[in-house]
Amino acid sequence: MRVLKSVTAGSLESSDVLVTITPVSEDHIEYDIESIVIKQYGKRIRQITEEMAESAGITGARIHVQDRGALECTLRARLETAIERSIVC
Amino acid sequence: MYSSCSLRDCNRKKYCVLSLQTVLAARELRWKEEELLAKSLAQEFSGHRLAFAFCTLRMPASLRIYGPYKEIAVQLRDALAEALMEKAFTIIASGQKQYDDGPSAWLASCCDEEILKRMAISIEEGHVLGALVDIDVTDAEARLLSRRDMGFEPRKCLVCDNEAMVCSAGQCHSLLDIAAHIEAIISDSMALRSSKSL
Numbered sequence: 001m002r003v004l005k006s007v008t009a010g011s012l013e014s015s016d017v018l019v020t021i022t023p024v025s026e027d028h029i030e031y032d033i034e035s036i037v038i039k040q041y042g043k044r045i046r047q048i049t050e051e052m053a054e055s056a057g058i059t060g061a062r063i064h065v066q067d068r069g070a071l072e073c074t075l076r077a078r079l080e081t082a083i084e085r086s087i088v089c
Numbered sequence: 090m091y092s093s094c095s096l097r098d099c100n101r102k103k104y105c106v107l108s109l110q111t112v113l114a115a116r117e118l119r120w121k122e123e124e125l126l127a128k129s130l131a132q133e134f135s136g137h138r139l140a141f142a143f144c145t146l147r148m149p150a151s152l153r154i155y156g157p158y159k160e161i162a163v164q165l166r167d168a169l170a171e172a173l174m175e176k177a178f179t180i181i182a183s184g185q186k187q188y189d190d191g192p193s194a195w196l197a198s199c200c201d202e203e204i205l206k207r208m209a210i211s212i213e214e215g216h217v218l219g220a221l222v223d224i225d226v227t228d229a230e231a232r233l234l235s236r237r238d239m240g241f242e243p244r245k246c247l248v249c250d251n252e253a254m255v256c257s258a259g260q261c262h263s264l265l266d267i268a269a270h271i272e273a274i275i276s277d278s279m280a281l282r283s284s285k286s287l
Contacts, residue, residue: 010113011120012233014147014223015257036237037258069254077113 001087003061009082010070017070019082022062029053029060035067045075052079058087107190112150115190119145122186123195124231130197131229134181139229140202142169142209143195147223148247148271149264153191158221158271165222166194169212173198173205202228203239210241217278220247221271247271 006022024030031053033046049065063082067075127141144166146153163185170180173196183196198205209224226234236243246256247270256262 009117011116013116013120013145013225014254016113016116016120036243036254037252040255041258069258071258071260073109074113077109 001057001059003058003086004089005086007082007085009085010074010078012066012068015069015071015074017068017075017078018066019078020064020066021082021086022064023086024060024062027059029058030062032062032064033067034065035069037067037069041067044072048072048075049079052076052083056083056087058083061086107150107154112190115188119143119186119188119193123225123227126195127197127227127229127231130182134199137181137199138201139181139197140200140205141195141197141227141229141231142166142205143193143225143227144169145193145223145225146191147221147253149267150190151264152268152271154189157275159187159192161218161221162192162194165212165216165218165224166196168216169209169224170196172208172212173200176208178204202226202234206234206236206239210236213244217281218274220274247274 003021003023006020008018008020010016010018012018031046031049033042033049035042035045038045045065045067049063053061053063065075065079070078123141123143127139130141131139144162146158146162148158152158166183166185170183173180178198178200181197181199183194185192185194187193206226209226213219213222213224228234244253245251246253246262248262248266249256251261
């Protein structure tokens with residue numbers, strides 16, 4: 001399923017995460033992860049992001065995650081919303 | 090009483106429990122409204138260098154909507170406004186709003202955003218209630234300034250001496266533990282106020 005438009009979900013408030021998905025011309029997915037707790041949770045954030053993008057079956061996208069110390073449930077909810085928004089016309 | 094609670098529940102529990110959906114929707118709404126506000130005021134006052142400060146409570150959402158804490162965001166926004174006026178910076182607008190996950194108070198000033206951020210950090214660290222608020226500062230295009238980018242240390246946790254973000258992301262402390270520390274900070278502030286009025 002190709003990403004159709006640029007979207008965001010979330011915010012840059014403390015304890016939240018801003019997920020931005022933009023379409024790219026290639027079929028693959030590019031990941032760009034930023035976090036203020038990258039040392040402690042960076043690997044987990046990347047793992048969750050990759051898992052959710054793969055299970056949604058999206059292609060042709062750049063996923064930019066700007067984490068401000070969000071809980072895992074918050075990250076998952078923001079990714080789910082951003083993915084849904086990116087594939088709706 | 091929060092809109093989704095029954096009166097009976099509210100009488101029984103001291104703190105409301107908010108759904109994740111409610112908290113996330115409120116945060117996104119606030120973020121978008123702050124961006125719109127900054128951009129529209131920047132347009133209205135084009136030719137002026139504007140910076141914005143947005144003050145929210147720094148505690149779990151179920152505590153943020155607890156009645157007695159609601160005034161703290163406004164109180165600290167006013168402390169920042171006073172500090173700005175003492176340095177002869179003009180405040181062009183200010184406001185406050187109650188969101189589903191807690192109160193927010195803001196101001197817009199004719200001021201360099203880095204100066205405003207430094208003053209906000211002084212309030213967060215120097216005011217007796219400063220530990221209880223987050224003051225986000227943006228420029229006229231709603232770009233957020235971070236402590237880290239400006240060379241400041243990250244904020245400490247309300248409960249222990251670790252970085253707040255690490256404790257918050259790892260949910261290291263219980264709600265009751267956090268609430269007890271907040272009550273202690275508020276008691277200290279009240280004691281300070283009564284000692285000044287003597």
